[in-house]
Amino acid sequence: MSKIVLITGASKGFGKLWAEALLERGDKVAATARNVSSLQNLKDKYGDNILPLKLDVNNRSEVFEVTEQVEKHFGRIDVLINNAGFGLFGTTEETTEQQARDQMETNFFGSLWVAQAVLPVMRKQKSGHIIQISSFLGLTTLPLLGLYNASKFAIEGLIETIGSETAHLGIKTTLIEPNGFATDWAGASAVQTSSEIADYNPVRAAFAESGENPDTWGKPEATVEPVLNLIDNQNPPQRLLLGKIAYHAINEIYTKRLNDIQEWKEVSIAAHGH
Incomplete structure (x- = not known):
């Protein structure tokens, strides 16, 4: 049986690639x-x-109107791929208030509005799968992406919570966490801070050098089969890393975090007080 899939941010990149694969x-x-x-x-x-x-996901009322259109047109929504978002490059100190708000408005609040609009449809169906495009930078950080990192950390907490609230209703959630891929996410779709503070130039230089290795960037086409498999899986994972950079980075970081937790175990337990 064919699925009804709602994809936001489908004009290019992952959104358009996956839309065509589904069609x-x-x-x-x-x-x-x-x-x-x-x-x-x-x-x-x-x-x-x-x-x-x-659809502009920043417009909450428009999000609800469009979701209603989709349900009326197709009769249901089996899968949401919550994909709209953009990258903001620049150090945290250089980021303006408006840039910070815009980043959170689209990446976090836009995703929240879409999830809130789709949930009533899925509750009525007693089924559905919310697939949220996050990033491996929702689990760790890179310099020059402070607000982007923060927006993805926030969306991780939101979608994980929705999963715990809706599991008994037959609704599943998955966070997709890609590393960098050769889409235009870091190009035309990205925003750069306008002012540059010279003290951060060494950080900028190291960041630029790390991106020069073509092996850093995954091939978008290679994600198609994993995403289709995820959509078809009856027991999808809560999180799915995409790309070898993401896998190795997160594996290393979580191993270190667990080691730190164990090393400070006695202090943590004593802090409870009884």
């Missing part, structure tokens, strides 16, 4: 974007199996 295998896709003309080629090819819809 190609016969699923029906509601694809949202700020600019729906970017989805015309998929509409031309897949006809009524795709419903392109204009």
Whole structure:
């Protein structure tokens, strides 16, 4: 049986790639974007199996209206791929108030509004799968991405909580945590802080050098099969890392964190007081 999938941020990158893969295998896709003309080629090819819809996830009322449209059009929503978001590059000190608010508005609040809009549909169905695109930077950090890191740490806590609140209703949640991939996330889709403080130049230089190795960046096409498998799995994981950089980095970091926890075990327990 084909699935009904709602994908936000489907104009390019992972969103468009996965939308086409789902359509190609016969699923029906509601694809949202700020600019729906970017989805015309998929509409031309897949006809009524795709419903392109204009959506700015920062607009909460629009999110609810669009979600209602999707349910009326297809009759249900089996899977949400909550994908809309962008990267903000620059040190924390250099980030303006507006840039910080914009980053959280889209990456965190935008994802929250979409989840809140879809949950009533899935509760009524007593089924559904919320797939949230996070990042391995929701589990660790890189310099020059402080607000982006923070937005993904926040979304990790939100989606994990939704999973614990809705499991008894047949609703599943998964956080997808990619490392860097060769999409335009770090290019045209990214925002840069405007002012640069010279004291941070060594950090900038080291960051730039780390990105020069082509092996750092995963191939977007390689994610298609894992994501389709995730959607089809009856017992999906709470978290799915995508990419070898993410796997090795998080494996190393969590091993160190567990070691630190054990090393300070007695102090932690004594702090309870009884």
